[in-house]
Amino acid sequence: MLKLDNFKKKRILVVGDIILDRFITGDVHRISPEAPVPVLKESIESFKAGGAANVAVNLAELGVQTFMCGAVGDDYYGNFSISHLVDYGITTSAVTSVAGYRTTIKTRIIAQKQQMIRVDREDPLKDQSADIIKSIKKMLDKMDAVIIADYGKGLITKKLLAYLIPAANKLGKIITVDPQTEHFMSYKKVTCLTPNHNEAAAASGMKTETDGDVKTTGLSILKKLGSKSLIITRGEKGMAVFEKGKCTLIQTQAREVFDVTGAGDTVIAVLTAALCSGMTLLESAKLANKAAAIVVGKSGTATVSQEELEK
Secondary structure, eight states: OOOGGGGGGOEEEEEEOEEEEEEEEEEEEEEOSSSSSEEEEEEEEEEEEEEHHHHHHHHHHTTOEEEEEEEEESSHHHHHHHHHHHHTTOEEEEEEEETTOOOOEEEEEEETTEEEEEEEEOOOOOOOHHHHHHHHHHHGGGOSEEEEEOOSSSSOOHHHHHHHHHHHHHTTOEEEEEOOGGGGGGOTTOSEEOOBHHHHHHHHTSOOSSHHHHHHHHHHHHHHHTOSEEEEEOGGGOEEEEETTEEEEEOOOOSOOSOOTTHHHHHHHHHHHHHHTTOOHHHHHHHHHHHHHHHTTSSSSOOOOHHHHHO
């Protein structure tokens, strides 16, 4: 296995939906007199990159030269999201500020370490494909890999994919995808897809309950898409890795699961960085599996560092 120091030499472009994760944390000691609901006394408000932005932050934490391509609203939270990414050393020149669009925010209310409710603010995003494609054209040839992080918020369109995947393949770039069901069958001839078992089941119309189900479903998806590989993440059951008509099951490395938020972002970030550094698919998947085990033991939208992986 290659040293993780090789990550620092790599340049990876993340294309996808930028989300801002907001956490309001406090304690509950009474019920409201206005309605039968708990009253939270707020102690901490914090923000973290979410969605495709969290994939970018994961890469940056690994030492990868990271470039973010996406869209935010021309508002306070959009500007905050961009500055937050810049703080991690991420290049944001390909992030578009869209007038009249509100930045997507997921607010989680947490009391005594338990999530009480999640409040989502998301507006329909008008097609930004023309601007996104224009930005990608300026930098694609300089990248070692492209990650498409599709969270179904409107950034990823068939028009964008019709340009991006063939263009990246023509340049010989690694293409990895964290897919949504809507565009699943458009992700043909990519290097690797990393759906979770629910997404794989929904996209294929097949079961993913048992090991046998997962093997049958994964091989069917891989054949239909004509992609080089596929990894189905299975939560506490680990991963199923598909390549060249074969399936390898990898057991989870997690000892304690505290919060699964963002684990998929960590998987695709570590996987892609490892593939760029010359590791095999199986080596890369095993490293990503170890990384996921680390982040699920943390609270909130978490990342893994080079030092943690080395340990």
